[in-house]
Structures are given as structure tokens and as C-alpha cells.
Amino acid sequence: MPKTIQDLIELAKNKPQKRLVVAVANDPYVLKAVEHARQVLNIKPILVGDEIAITHELQALHYDIKAYQIVDEPNGVLACKQAAYMIRQGEGDILMKGLIDTSILLKAVLDKEFGIRGPRRLSHITLLELKHYHKLLLLSDAAMNIAPDVELKKEIILNGVEVLHKIGIEKPNVGVIAAVEKVNPKMVATTDAQALIESHTDVSYQIGGPFGLDNAINKEAALHKGVNDPMAGEVDFLLMPAIEAGNILYKALMFLSDAKSASVVCGATHPIVLTSRADSDETKFNSIALAALL
Template identity: 45%
Template sequence: MIKNFNELINTAKEQTTMKLAVAAAQDEDVLIAVCGAADMGIIKPVLIGEVEKIKEIANKNGLDVSGYELINREDLVEAARTSVELVSTGKADFVMKGLIDTSILLKAVLDKEIGLRTDSLLSHVMVYQAPSYHKLLFLTDGGMNISPGLEEKAMILGNSIRAAKAMGIDKVKVSCLTAKEKVSPKMIATVDADKLKSMGDKGEFGEDVIVEGPIAFDLAISKEAAKIKKFDSEVAGDTDILLVPTIEVGNGIGKALTYMANAESAGIIMGAKAPVVLVSRADSHEAKLNSIALGSVIAAYKKIN
């Protein structure tokens, strides 16, 4: 079980090196992160985009890209399609967003001919290392799906469970977050959480997955809070995955962890045949590196499972 980002980086270094296709790689922040990950032996990059601009950025920042595969695609749509097609044809293992709109890249990912479409829903999974929590904490979905229904939540949860399994978590503990623990038809999130718990009890998410809900945030992460409120659950205070009811809840918790709890982070899009790495310009260098390592570990896991 990977308990922190240092262990994640080491795991990515020790496994078979995964090949990363970077769509529109002429992005300074992304290129620095990718080259750093390559220097650490985490990935082998394939840089797709405006090659002259990529070389110009590399020279400006003292980066050596001479040993990397470079594919010239000046059109952003073509850069996205080429990057995704490399993964779908087995010439790369996962894909990363560079200087390109997320919508363009995801359109290529979902393309019926060259894409990475599956029966699942695409969803965003963040992983946080907070000083006040005893292990890595997964949060989904605070980045893509706005107000998912029960069926969508089940797919979002399945995606995050696969990410957790890739990180070596044998028994995955899930908290379906709500504002209170009692089921109320006036709060649809509690109804959905209760149904997801029933699905978990029936083994629909796997034998080694425990789904709890409805459950509030304090009980999910604090054994002391659960004790005080007499909430008896194996998940309480030992949650691996926080499943949020809406994008606003996930976005708020995630930013609170980053800016108020000094948590390190990594993010990935799941639900495709291979992980998709998206980083923000606001992300730290460490967060970008963590995200690449996360994608690499998940890509390696998918190859053997």
C-alpha cells in the first residue's frame, strides 16, 4: 500500500517505465514537469505539438529533449488525436494535457475510432497527502461531473476504486459524503449514499470494498468524532475515498485541503482505457510530478489487471 507521495514516486521509478504521450507539449510548466519525471526514470516522454516551440522552451529552461520522440502537430485537434491514438494503438501507455483546452483532449479520448472510450463515465480523482491524516486520501469528483445521479455516482466510485487498487490498497474504504447520517428524501444525497452502501454490501464494487453512507465529513476522517457521535463503522476515521455528491463539494474540500491544510496533491482522469493526466497552472511543481507518477502507476496496473 502506497501511503505517501514519496512512496508513489519510488514505486513509479521501480516499475517498468511507462511511455507518456503529451498533447501540445509546448507548455513551459508541463514540459519542465515531464522532463523532470523523465530524468527520474518515471516515464519515457513522447512530445506531440509544435516541435520548434518545444525545443525553444527546452533551451530556455536548460532541458535536454534530444533523446525524446518528437512529433510535429501544429493543429491542436491533430495534436490531441495523435496523442490519444498513440495510446489506443499501444505505442504509449497514458496521455497528458499540455497547452490545449481540456475539451479538445477529452473529445479525442472519447472518439469512437481512435479514442479510449469504455462503458464507464470519465471522472476526476484527486489524491491528497495532508499532514493531519494518516494516509493518502482520494477525493472524487470535484473536477468533471457537476451533479451526478445514482448511476453516475456508481461509475465515479468504480473509477476511484480502480485508482485506489492501483495504489496497492487491498481493502478500500469509501465514505459517501452527505450533511448528515440519516436518510432523508428531502436530501437526495443521503438517499443515493444509502443505495450505494447497499450496492457495496452486495459486493457490486468488489469483495474488498467497504462503502459507508450517508456519512458527514467529520465522521469520515476522524475516529474521535465518530466516537463522540456514537457512529460505529469500520470506515469512520479510516476512509480511503471521499465520494462527494456534487462538484461544488469536491472543489471546496479539495481547495481547503490544499490552501488551508497544506496538503500535497495529484490528479488524474479515470474511466478511459488509460489514465489522463491534467494539471493546472496553479499546481505546484510537486503536484505536477505527483500526477505524472500517479498516471504511470495506474497505467502499469492496468496492463496486468
């Protein structure tokens, strides 16, 4: 079972070669991560977009252009469709966002003719390595689903649990996060937690809550507050109540706590690397490594 992001990278190194299709690939920050993945992770990069612009960026970075397959499509919208369609046709294994708005790429992903729509709703997950937590922690949803209801939260849980299973966590603990630990009819996050727990029948994971963040990840805090759930302090998966909570927590951990992370979008037929422009080259590389394991 991996305990660190480096453990994930080591696991990814031993996987068969994966073909990474980058949509609108003329982004130097993305290309730095892709080149790193090519050298370390046995990744075959396929760059879709304006060939002249992509070649210019590769030359500016002093990368070997011959190491890359370039698919020329200067129109960004069409490049996204082309990249998604290549995955759909079995010509690629992982889709990655380049220099294009997220909404445009996701529209291509969900296109019924060209896309890679899966059986569940798309959701964003982040695996975090934290200095003050004893194992990797999955956070969802920090980037896509704004105010998920109970049914959507069930799909977000299944997406995240699937990721945890694939990295070796057999029966993950899912903690439903709220501002308080008791069900309060005026706080939707707590009533959602109650509904999720009452309807839970899937033996592939355990679920508990509502948890405040402190008692989800800290056993001592849970004991002080009288939270007796055995999952307290041992959560593998933080199910956040809404996008604001997930996004703020993610950014606070990354920018104030020196966390390491890897993020993907789940729910499509293939993993999607969709990182923020503010994410470091290292985070983008880590995300490719995670996708290679999925």
C-alpha cells in the same frame, strides 16, 4: 501499502519504462514536470504539438532536446487526436494534457475512431497526503462530473477503487459524503448514499454513509455524534456529492493546508494526467508518478 506521496514515487521508480504522450506540449510548467519524471521515474516523453513552439520552450528551460521525441502537429485539436491515437495504437502508455483546453482533450479521448474510451464513464480522482490524516485519502470527483446520479456514482466508485487496488489497498473503505450523517429525503446526497449501500454487492471494497466529512475522517468526531459505523475515521475514499463540494475541498486542502496530491482521470483505457493550470510542478510530477502505477 503506500502511506505518502513519496511512497508512490518510490513505487513508480521501480516500474518498467512508461511512454508519456503530452498533447500540445509547449507548456513550460508541464515540461518541468515531464523533465523531472524523465530523470527520476524512467519516463519516456513524447511531445505532440507545434514542433517550433515545443523546441523553443525546451531550449528556454535548457533541457536536452535529444531526450525528447517530438511529433509535429501545430493544430491543437489535431494534436490531441494524434496524442490519443498514439495511445490507442500502443505507441504510448499515459496521456497528459498540455497547453490546451480540457474539453478539447477529452473530446479526443472519447472519439470513437481516434480515442481511448473505456468501459466506464471518465472521472477525476485525487490522492491526498494530509498532515492530520494517517494514510493517503482518495477524493472524487473534483473536476469532471457535475452532479452525478446514483448510477454514475457507482462508476466513479469503481474507477477510484481500481486505483486504490493498484497502489496496494486491497479492500478500501468508501465513504459517501453529505452534509449530515442521517438520511434526509430532502437531501439527495443522503438518499444516494442509502441507495449505494443498499445495492452494494462488490466484495472488493466496503461502503458506508452518509458521512459528514468530519466523522468520515475523524473517529472522535464520529463518536461524539453517535456514528457507530466501524468505517468512521478510517475512510480511504471520499465520494463527494457533486463537483462543487469536491472542487472546493480539493482547493482548500491544496492552498490552505499544505497538502500533497496526485491526480488522474480514470475510466479510459489508459490513465490521463489532467492537472489544473494552478497546480504546482510538484503536483504535476506526482500525478505522472501515480499514472505510471496504473
